[in-house]
Amino acid sequence: MNFASDNVTPVCPEIQAAIDAQCQGNAPAYGGDDVSATLDHAFSDLFEREVAVIPVSTGTAANCISLSTLVSPYGGIVCHHEAHINEDESTAVAHFTGGAKLLPIDGPAAKLEAATLSTYLESRVDRGVHSVTPECVAVTQSTELGGVYNKDEITAIGDVCRQFDKKLFMDGARFANAVAALDCSPADITWKAGVNALSFGGTKNGALAVEAIILFDTSLREKAELARKRSGHLLSKHRYLAAQLAAYIQDDLWLKNARNANEAARELAILLKEQGGELLINGSANELFVSLPDGTAARLRECGLVFYNWPSLGRQAYRFVTAWNSDIDAIQALKTRLQHG
């Protein structure tokens, strides 16, 4: 069982079928096809308001194109130190925005807290053109450490952003896992809470390679489309992106996949605790950060489990990521086997 990451997974059957269905016949390029034409409507339904949808094939592209519509080349983006945009996307944010600067702060489980954010924004002295003015706040939902912002938490952050006149961006590479964990409406933890733009992730949760930039301010669409083309992210056979996205949200496939991942994480957490593990982060999505007793990691790996050491959380810390295809039965079977081991 591979818990190295959720991006080790293959394409899920429903999305594979949607891709295969596009392998017959010609269709207009660059989004002129029939499936691409359905996206705005479908996502507007999903989010209970008009949105603009811009599909791209990577999370870095989705995040950075979104941010480039929200901040100027002279501005700052407040985020958590652990944020993917800060730690895992090379210098992409500066590249796409023309120089905007990441301003990392701290918080538990890689989550920003409204009070900390407010204090930070309050404490920054505006020294005019000399200093970098924060223009945007970026959160990840669920976070890089498996944390989930509940509706109140994200609303509180949105309130701080409104109060300080900052934009709010959400990196939702694992947005599905958060919605599944919270059992809430997507609207509740995005635009209703003050989120201006969202990267709606697909790849980690069953797609081949697709993330949707969701703009709650549809007037940003033109700029996002220009930025997408300029950065080489407009696919000519755009229908293959669109088909993935359409299948992904049809019949709540995205939530079905995420629920499996989250449930697998819960099962795996039980197993790990039984083996002496201690959860280092309190999360409800599909990532576990666990401290394991001496020898346990080796024993689990002998059982075929694949997972990473996570030294930034301690010498005996490990990360396990479950996914849409994690076999819950197999986890339970292993749990039983180890109980009797």
Place this chain on the structure above:
Amino acid sequence: MNFASDNVTPVCPEIQAAIDAQCQGNAPAYGGDDVSATLDHAFSDLFEREVAVIPVSTGTAANCISLSTLVSPYGGIVCHHEAHINEDESTAVAHFTGGAKLLPIDGPAAKLEAATLSTYLESRVDRGVHSVTPECVAVTQSTELGGVYNKDEITAIGDVCRQFDKKLFMDGARFANAVAALDCSPADITWKAGVNALSFGGTKNGALAVEAIILFDTSLREKAELARKRSGHLLSKHRYLAAQLAAYIQDDLWLKNARNANEAARELAILLKEQGGELLINGSANELFVSLPDGTAARLRECGLVFYNWPSLGRQAYRFVTAWNSDIDAIQALKTRLQHG
């Protein structure tokens, strides 16, 4: 029959099968998988020398990442006015290179000619830091107007580049069509002719979305990989790019597909000439630029043909692009029907 472009086509069966084959089981992300590991070797075989292969999902990414390894932010790139990088890629070249400037010149069939290039380079007065120094020459093979550089032509351009100490880049979005038309080895019209980097196109010729950056100077690999990540073009499920490419070059699929496209173009050219059409550009690949008598375009469209007006070549000019899936029998049947029409 759709001759609007070769990017209206679906994925071809062999590549679809290769994608489907990746839809079982997990595999390491970011190129750590088994298929990705085969690419350097497979392309080194194809090109008869060691090359570095960097797959990306669009032609703009392939072109601009390649160029960013060849030119500085202060340099110039000589290309044809009609070049895709000059006319169809927004301001992507400046974005990826940090500011390098396109220096467009003219030539028949969107081809640069060695003599013109030499004269141009000779005539540029170097005014030190004030002026932009050409650092690279970019050609498209086959060109945006369906032209094909034969081995002697591209070698002559490579010689000029060497003489003036310029890098040579080839946009090969339709490289397959050129190789099929010339019936040459890929090596002959690339590195043996002096090409430093090549965008080896797959998407237009049967893939879902993949282009391979081929670096003949493998020391450029690290820079290209950094540029790929920084621009959001490193796919996490990299194996899906790799699988497309591997299938694409296996058993000469890329040439089989291109040959169908080129033959369809030849058949279509006969049909169009019979209908009074006149070829405006002498090409041997899969694009036809044709002047049609009054009423002919409308009549062909009534027969179900889809194609673009091409006003830059004249009021009665049209472009027809054939592809890997063009139905040659159907073209011939239409031709016969029109003969008896």
Place this chain on the structure above:
Amino acid sequence: MNFASDNVTPVCPEIQAAIDAQCQGNAPAYGGDDVSATLDHAFSDLFEREVAVIPVSTGTAANCISLSTLVSPYGGIVCHHEAHINEDESTAVAHFTGGAKLLPIDGPAAKLEAATLSTYLESRVDRGVHSVTPECVAVTQSTELGGVYNKDEITAIGDVCRQFDKKLFMDGARFANAVAALDCSPADITWKAGVNALSFGGTKNGALAVEAIILFDTSLREKAELARKRSGHLLSKHRYLAAQLAAYIQDDLWLKNARNANEAARELAILLKEQGGELLINGSANELFVSLPDGTAARLRECGLVFYNWPSLGRQAYRFVTAWNSDIDAIQALKTRLQHG
């Protein structure tokens, strides 16, 4: 006599005095001083409307910061092939604007013509995100070849810009020479004609190093000030820039200096024609482009004249630039001497 360029000249006495006057006592940095505070008012008087003034120390900075307030990273700037921003500023325009592309066209004496511009803008096919949309038109007054736009000409260009919804920028490195030549009000050939931003040059016409960005749309001030700081062009001892500018426009010093340059050019033109020279460009400012008979250039150089060959205009073409300190008596004396030579 040095006619190599007007930037070989020293600082003129009035501006030297203004600099010296700042060499006593402390004053707030970064524009907080008394002299800096006077600039907006003084230039608003000069231009007969409210303007925002942003002083910088080079023409490249003035041009490119101005342009960065008028165009997006995805846009184009229509200019003459000979424009300083196209030929003499490295890749600065792309650097400051984040990638905007220069779209050079032709015209006599390095001047754009309204009809040509209109035809050009009309002929550009808008292919959405693929193509670069012209967002701005840039003219140079007086031009790089000594041409001067009169009020009607620049108004006609402004009309075309309004019609096509393009911004209009004026590189006025030699704006003073144009105003002196036309004997018009600065307002007439700038904002009244539709100019949105102007580089108001000082360095070539007697200053040490100062150009004023004049924004006729004062809402652009903040962006320009951010761009100035970000590019390292905000001087801490800002009062030295301000003092130069204040002295430069006081009592019409800028026009007095320009008139001397222009008159010297007229005298020099007479001399050169008497020596068999032929004016290649019809200009009324301070640059002469002259074809000289065999041997004449050498003879003039023996007389102590310094000037450049200008091969782009022909084998026997030369450029002579007069300046605020050109000695008209000495030119006349030489003329007389050569008449009797």
Place this chain on the structure above:
Amino acid sequence: MNFASDNVTPVCPEIQAAIDAQCQGNAPAYGGDDVSATLDHAFSDLFEREVAVIPVSTGTAANCISLSTLVSPYGGIVCHHEAHINEDESTAVAHFTGGAKLLPIDGPAAKLEAATLSTYLESRVDRGVHSVTPECVAVTQSTELGGVYNKDEITAIGDVCRQFDKKLFMDGARFANAVAALDCSPADITWKAGVNALSFGGTKNGALAVEAIILFDTSLREKAELARKRSGHLLSKHRYLAAQLAAYIQDDLWLKNARNANEAARELAILLKEQGGELLINGSANELFVSLPDGTAARLRECGLVFYNWPSLGRQAYRFVTAWNSDIDAIQALKTRLQHG
């Protein structure tokens, strides 16, 4: 007495004289003049080895052009949180380098410590293209909080840089004050300690507006000159920059000026301590950070002293900056007056 900053000062007499001396007669532009030609030699003498000198007119330009020669667009620059490049230069570093990221760490008196730096570099996990690799370390001498690196300290940092294969850059906006404080040779605390490039500040210490980029690796000269032109920092009347620099280092004027500033700081420190002040930072250059008892700041301001509150160091913290023109006699007179107050 104005202790707000050292950039409130005017030009010192010797440099004023050097500027005035250039106000007679013409001279070649863009560095072709006689004074510009002397700089490399003069600074090579000063630094006891061959150096390349690139004068610019601001510290931001000097810092960022230097850094652009040392780091790639994908790299990181380790610096102190308080570093001018991190806190006071907008997003200039990203702008000039094409995206390089500042990686701020802590240390006393705004100084990096070799051990901290080593630990930091050791602890960074290299995750290939995903993470930003530190390529350069930047120190400020003397620091933004008045700290001074002695020869051993900077040598230790240079050793860490060599060990980890990082470049070392020094922002020397107040380099003169450090050299004066240490009474060392400039070589000892720069290239002999491992510094690759230095911003050698002039403006704060008596110049009008000049900083010299000193490249100890002269092969970087071409890149720096291209970057200077591209960013609009090549002055046409370059001799005015050169004249300032030449006068600045002639007869150790730079050290004479710095010694006055440093001595004034020592005198002022005595005065402030007598008034109940407590030095918050242990520095030996020309900046004092002092905590003052209630009411003292107001009383000093009534005596005509100008200085800033410095809230980041505490509610009762203040900054005093002395300069080349600080009147030591006047400080002593005030001290006496207050003693008897």
